[in-house]
Amino acid sequence: MEAVFTFHNAGEAIGGExxxxxxxxxxxxxxxxxxxxxxxxxxxxxxxxDLDASLGLLRAADISPQGLYLRGVEGGQTVYTPL
Amino acid sequence: MTILDMTGQPCPRPVIEAKKALGAARPGETVSVLVDNDIARQNLQKMAEGLGHEFSHERRGDGLILAGIKVAGGGRPARDNGAGLVVAIGRDCLGGANEELGKSLMKSFIFSLTELEPPPAHILFFNGGVWLSTAGSAALDDLASLAGKGSRIASCGACLNYFKLTDKLAVGQVTNMFDIVSTMAQAGRLINL
Structure with a gap:
């Protein structure tokens, strides 16, 4: 299980990383x-x-994720559940 | 029994000479190779087992290693280790216009390999690509996952040595250019980055 951040553009994703x-x-x-x-x-x-710490770091950097999901596997399929 | 004395011979000479001898050997015959270091033994083992031959070795009292390769029945390799998809990666950056973007794209690329079914048969790292298979790489978890699914992961020994990363290899095996070229040449499909 992992938390997944999506962004408005690739530049924000790279800056966020x-x-x-x-x-x-x-x-x-x-x-x-x-x-x-x-x-x-x-x-x-x-x-x-690391979700809360990550959100804090992104906000401090003025980066607002577009979406936040939980990534898991159900019935052999990868599923993304909005958080 | 003929013994190929490859002591003191630089990589990849023992593998090259052993492969020549195997080409001339009959099914069931054993080609013996004497080497003086374990990396050479590992490379011989990878080559032999990759071609479907039986491999054995013993460390002698004088510290040398005697490897035995028994030629597979029928005179033909039992399997072709090069079949399937081969991914060769020579840098830690995908594309060249922007390094930061390229490094993120490479991590994304390697993650995407974990989603392929079947997974790549071989993933080869050379030159700057070895930064991806060594300690500190963000791609290690995905590479370990690929190894767990059966992908063979190998990094160029000369390249690891050049970047002083030999002791930091974190996933897969050390290989040499002979093996890299041989694997690429036998690939069913090749992605060369």
């Missing part, structure tokens, strides 16, 4: 799943335990 890494959060990049939006954007994954 940079801020989270600087803040000591173990963040991973992945392509934006088609079920979460059109286009070929990037989104960020963090451990659920």
């Amino acid at each position: 940079r801020r989270l890494l600087e803040g000591g959060v173990k963040v991973k990049v992945m392509p934006l799943p088609a079920s979460l939006g059109a286009g070929c954007g990037l989104c960020l994954r963090v451990a659920p335990g």
Whole structure:
């Protein structure tokens, strides 16, 4: 289970990754799943335990995520549940 | 029994000479190779098992390693380790216009490989690509996941040495250019980044 941040554009996703890494959060990049939006954007994954710290770091950097989801697997399929 | 004495020979000479000898050997025959370091033994083992031959080795009292490769029945390799998708990665950045974007895209690319079914047969790292398979890389979890699904992950030993990363390899095995070229040449499909 992971928390997934989506962003308004790739620049915010990359800037967000940079801020989270600087803040000591173990963040991973992945392509934006088609079920979460059109286009070929990037989104960020963090451990659920790092969610609050990540939100704080992003807000402090003036980056507002477009969406926030919990990524899990149900019946062998990856599902994204809005948070 | 003929023994190929490859002591003192630089990588990848033992593998090259052993492969020549295997090409001339009959099914069931054993080609023996004497080497003086464990990396050479590992490379021989990868080559032999990749071609479907039986591999064994013993460390002798003088510290040298005697490897034995028993040629697969029928005179043909039991399997082709190069079949399937091969992904060769020579840098830690995908594309060249912007390094920060490229590094994020590479992480996204490697994550996407974990979603492929079947997963790549081989993922090869060379030159700056070895930063992805060594300690501190953000791609390690995804590469470990791929290894768990059966992908063979291998990093160029000369490149690890050049970047002083040999002791920091965190996933997969050390390989050499002979193996990289051989794997790419036998690939069913090749993605070369």
